Amino acid sequence: MMPNPGHKPPGSGDRAHRPAILSQQKKVANLDEIAPPAPITSPLALPQVTDDELQRYADLVYRKTGIRISPQKKTLLSNRLRRRLRETGISSYSEYYDYLTKLPSRHPEWDAFLQEITTHETYLFRDELQWQWFRKKFLAEVANRQRGPMKTLRIWSAACSTGDEAFTAACCIAAELPDLASWRITILGTDIGLGAVEQARTATFGERAMRLVPDDLKRRFFEKLPNAEVWRAKPILTQMTTFRQHNLMDPLPERPFDLIFLKNVLIYFDVGSKKVVLNNVLKVLQPGGYLVVGAAEGIGDLLSEMTRLQPWLYQKPQESGTRLLAAGSSQSQGSFRAPLDLKR
Template identity: 35%
Template structure:
């Protein structure tokens, strides 16, 4: 095993630029120590001591690259995260969106995309909200997609088994209604009536070809994901999101992320106690 990795300027720029060009994730110089430590873990796991030998594998082996991404990105999340924003989605955005679709076009299709879904808590939360809020749920053709760049977290999401900390903000009646507790393993399993509402897919948000195929979504959640991107790559990804939305579709970013600093293409929708961002209605 390596005692440590100390990258010279050329090595650091090479691996950082490769990650950026492949995924849009940008790591500034002050993250060099962080990346070095995770490179050590990745190289130790493969039994590789030579940096350039590892880089070659990184460039040619998707599994090697995916394992590094899992080490350098944070996947911690939980159900009903940022409750105030979800409350706005539930009580303000959803009624406006559904009423407009049904009234204007008799359109009873609803497509929602959780981009950077990690271990699935966000798209499953959305599914629970829809199940609770939609009085005529069965009348709607609902599609909820969760996408992520990590195949490991997607597998976890598909299994839908969670530790108690993931449910720390879940109301008790929701927990009893939609989860089964396994006391021997001390885990919660999501019930099939919610699990089957969500599909999962591997997707690199910086893959132009794949992103151009994403179309006709009514709502996109991409919360606490763009913090890993620099200004240029954030703008590029948000342009993909804009194209993926139907006219009148909404976008939700994380609490510390501002769509107004990225683009002026979205319009502001004022609700009683909140504002949301929407693709202009054609």
């Protein structure tokens, strides 16, 4: 989660730029009639944010999302707050704080604020080793395990941002699973930012986000839009995916998943919030299912009941029978070896 929404040139925060923001606010007038304070006349009029004000915002982000902003991130927080002030035309950080905290949680400005603070660059096929395991080992095991006329596969991309991870999974599935028509596949992508979710639903990606997609998969499963440096996923991928807004601090009312991606997000949470998120996630991971995390999440101590297969890969124990063995362990019937050498 921390991508840079487009930088606005000087002058973009004046009155000429405000109608788009205010039109969004009018859409929810039935929820709230709070108008922002009087606009500033120039971006240069913005005061310097104080340490106390930054801490107020850091505490606010934590209360809303469970994400703890470290002191080292205060400059980043300051820069992104400045963009929100310019977008809304509000003249001080304290005024924006008062304005924001009086709004209902469904107000578009809340989403704009949280998306500004919590998003980061993402792209398809990030972390190549993980996708090699997904394509060649996980999908092969899933195909071997299900041989009936109708097979199912459920995947959750938690903190999905603009859908890059979900569409990478869909792309791999379309390329690797035999007899795709006999599968009922669900790839759910969720993110706290409504803007990110809406972008994911467009199934479009710029050249930078597509830079690691293998050429053969790009030709098979994406189409280049005319007169634009943008690629759009084809229906074979979009029919597998669905996206919706969700806060990881809240339980997800869904049936269990075979695989959950929870990558590069827990590093922003403190220990207490990590426990809440992991509890919510593991409740919807089926026995024997996999959890894929970022390699540097630092959550091993919180997953002591899971089988650790790689620094980034865990498996939930089976309710009965054998469970997957850690790398180097002897193999039991119905279990797997290390994830990069999995054999039935």
